Amino acid sequence: MKVLVIIEHDNETVKQSSFSTITAAKEISDSVEALVLGQGLDSVINELKKSDHLKKIYMIDNELFKNPLAENLSNAIQKFAEGSDYTHILSPSSTFGKNMSPRLSALMDVQQISDITKIISDDTFERPIYAGNAIAKVKSSDQIKIITVRSTCFEPCALNSSVDVESLSVNLDTNSSVSFVSYDKSKSDRPELTSAKIVISGGRGMQNGENFRLLEGIADKLGAAMGASRAAVDAGFVPNDWQVGQTGKIVAPDLYIAVGISGAIQHIAGIKDSKFIACINKDEEAPIFNFSDYGLVGDLFELLPKLEEKL
Amino acid sequence: MKALVCVKRVIDYNVRIRVKSDKSGVETDNVKMSMNPFDEIAVEEAVRMKEKSQIQEIVILSIGTDKSQETIRSGLAMGGDRGILVKTDKEQLEPLTVGKIIKAVSDKEKPDLIILGKQAIDDDCNQTGQIVATLLDIPQATFASELKKNDDNTLEVTREVDGGLETVKVNIPCVVTTDLRLNEPRYASLPNIMKAKQKKIDLLEIGSFGIDIKDRLQVLEVNEPPERKPGIKVDDVEALVNKLKNEAKVL
Numbered sequence: 001m002k003v004l005v006i007i008e009h010d011n012e013t014v015k016q017s018s019f020s021t022i023t024a025a026k027e028i029s030d031s032v033e034a035l036v037l038g039q040g041l042d043s044v045i046n047e048l049k050k051s052d053h054l055k056k057i058y059m060i061d062n063e064l065f066k067n068p069l070a071e072n073l074s075n076a077i078q079k080f081a082e083g084s085d086y087t088h089i090l091s092p093s094s095t096f097g098k099n100m101s102p103r104l105s106a107l108m109d110v111q112q113i114s115d116i117t118k119i120i121s122d123d124t125f126e127r128p129i130y131a132g133n134a135i136a137k138v139k140s141s142d143q144i145k146i147i148t149v150r151s152t153c154f155e156p157c158a159l160n161s162s163v164d165v166e167s168l169s170v171n172l173d174t175n176s177s178v179s180f181v182s183y184d185k186s187k188s189d190r191p192e193l194t195s196a197k198i199v200i201s202g203g204r205g206m207q208n209g210e211n212f213r214l215l216e217g218i219a220d221k222l223g224a225a226m227g228a229s230r231a232a233v234d235a236g237f238v239p240n241d242w243q244v245g246q247t248g249k250i251v252a253p254d255l256y257i258a259v260g261i262s263g264a265i266q267h268i269a270g271i272k273d274s275k276f277i278a279c280i281n282k283d284e285e286a287p288i289f290n291f292s293d294y295g296l297v298g299d300l301f302e303l304l305p306k307l308e309e310k311l
Numbered sequence: 312m313k314a315l316v317c318v319k320r321v322i323d324y325n326v327r328i329r330v331k332s333d334k335s336g337v338e339t340d341n342v343k344m345s346m347n348p349f350d351e352i353a354v355e356e357a358v359r360m361k362e363k364s365q366i367q368e369i370v371i372l373s374i375g376t377d378k379s380q381e382t383i384r385s386g387l388a389m390g391g392d393r394g395i396l397v398k399t400d401k402e403q404l405e406p407l408t409v410g411k412i413i414k415a416v417s418d419k420e421k422p423d424l425i426i427l428g429k430q431a432i433d434d435d436c437n438q439t440g441q442i443v444a445t446l447l448d449i450p451q452a453t454f455a456s457e458l459k460k461n462d463d464n465t466l467e468v469t470r471e472v473d474g475g476l477e478t479v480k481v482n483i484p485c486v487v488t489t490d491l492r493l494n495e496p497r498y499a500s501l502p503n504i505m506k507a508k509q510k511k512i513d514l515l516e517i518g519s520f521g522i523d524i525k526d527r528l529q530v531l532e533v534n535e536p537p538e539r540k541p542g543i544k545v546d547d548v549e550a551l552v553n554k555l556k557n558e559a560k561v562l
């Protein structure tokens with residue numbers, strides 16, 4: 001068995017989810033290789049080279065992959081994998097992996113296994129369905145397994161190695177029917193939501209975007225990432241990539257603090273694997289209390305300033 | 312332009328899911344079913360484009376049991392023009408199979424725009440739109456939060472990605488999958504629900520497509536998720552900080 005990991009990066013740094021995907025790959029086989037596609041990959045490769053468990057890194061540095069267009073990526077990965085002996089191709093279950101990997105599976109006529117949370121054997125996996133209200137154990141009969149990995153379920157690999165790198169070229173026409181226009185990157189000095197040790201999120205109860213300042217002070221003190229419920233994002237309080245939940249980001253920090261969030265199943269789906277959950281809500285009947293290790297009933301506008309002061 | 316909108320009948324998002332005791336799946340008997348919420352957003356977007364005269368015809372497609380006709384009717388009541396049901400007795404089909412059927416229907420219907428939800432809230436797969444685009448060899452714009460039609464037969468689509476918003480330009484024909492912020496779906500009015508009853512739904516048998524619908528992914532068992540230990544309520548901020556520091560040891 002031989003596993004290929006598709007690395008997600010931004011041409012500068014490797015995404016944490018890639019290191020988690022390497023760990024998942026290692027659970028399947030000792031023979032793990034990585035493929036990086038991008039442009040100007042020096043710093044990415046320098047970082048990735050240190051990954052434990054990798055036997056080899058292949059890189060394709062080409063203008064074609066400056067922006068991660070799924071059409072170009074999936075075609076190149078298929079060409080690379082064609083005629084090789086990979087039994088598994090893994091990508092992180094981020095918007096990058098979700099966008100690209102099903103294309104690869106269609107090109108290879110494989111039924112992808114989305115968002116695995118556990119590896120039972122080389123062909124059997126667990127994945128959540130119905131917003132995590134049920135866990136399916138599935139067995140694939142495809143020759144090659146194409147998988148996306150929920151990164152919060154696998155620790156990032158350690159970085160104590162020095163892996164061989166081979167640079168390849170690619171013979172591929174640009175897909176002329178799709179082009180990149182722009183990327184509006186949300187700026188933040190905070191840790192990434194999906195890998196932060198502490199996450200503090202606000203919901204509709206915050207009332208407006210201004211009031212998220214009350215959470216910022218606490219996030220600053222705790223070095224926490226900031227998130228939100230769908231209602232807070234829909235109302236325009238905060239950017240879309242803050243949404244935590246079934247159809248947003250899945251987080252699993254040591255501590256998740258939910259403020260002014262009722263605890264709808266779609267939100268819970270994204271936070272259930274947190275080690276500890278604390279909440280502040282003025283409605284003692286709110287479902288969030290059923291999922292919280294520590295619940296505080298009260299008005300957030302009174303309680304948040306006190307919390308910041310006590311930390 | 313002609314739009315093909317793909318809609319799936321799923322357990323309503325408000326229903327509390329119960330896993331069957333024999334672990335074969337989740338309980339669907341006497342459970343409220345609805346159109347997948349992301350597909351409502353897909354229908355709504357097509358209808359808005361039709362209202363702007365960017366689209367002339369909206370075809371609503373579902374692959375499922377006879378009951379999926381209800382789901383198609385909901386789409387027709389929102390403003391779809393006609394429906395297609397590809398009938399099967401199988402309760403769940405895999406995305407790859409569904410993708411192949413949608414491709415086959417598209418080969419015949421030749422839509423300019425195929426709109427799907429980004430994710431079905433039952434299987435949570437997030438695959439079908441990408442598969443359809445690949446099989447048809449047309450571009451994809453997934454997780455769309457804004458669609459703009461240009462005069463030169465292209466679409467500019469803003470996409471919700473992990474780090475922010477990405478905008479791509481795709482040639483028509485193309486596949487779009489919807490994210491939550493694209494629009495807020497309308498409720499069908501009573502007169503429109505009545506009118507939808509007169510609209511045509513073509514019924515096709517899945518067997519007539521000559522596509523192998525056998526599962527590649529066998530579901531061995533379905534289990535309840537592990538439960539979280541019940542927590543406690545604390546009296547005040549001090550007690551909370553104390554617990555987090557000394558009991559949970561996370562601060």
Ligand SMILES: Cc1cc2nc3c(=O)[nH]c(=O)nc-3n(C[C@H](O)[C@H](O)[C@H](O)COP(=O)(O)OP(=O)(O)OC[C@H]3O[C@@H](n4cnc5c(N)ncnc54)[C@H](O)[C@@H]3O)c2cc1C
Pocket residue numbers: 202203204205206228229230231232243244245246247248249259260261262263264265266267270280281282283286298299300301324348349432
């Ligand atoms: C297809 C689909 C996908 C979805 N995906 C997601 C998802 O990924 N993530 C997600 O979060 N949701 C998702 N949702 C939405 C979800 O169902 C809920 O609507 C949403 O999570 C509610 O957000 P909320 O808790 O902020 O708002 P509400 O439910 O309105 O709760 C607000 C809470 O704030 C409390 N509050 C108000 N004022 C104060 C105050 N002054 N002090 C203290 N507490 C206060 C209230 O008591 C209440 O409990 C999805 C829904 C659908 C249909």
Ligand SMILES: Nc1ncnc2c1ncn2[C@@H]1O[C@H](COP(=O)(O)O)[C@@H](O)[C@H]1O
Pocket residue numbers: 317318319320347349350372373374375404406409426427428429430431432434435436437438439440
């Ligand atoms: N049986 C089906 N019939 C019609 N459309 C479907 C079906 N299954 C999935 N889709 C479409 O594909 C989208 C994504 O589904 P999935 O890949 O299963 O998460 C859904 O939102 C629908 O638009």
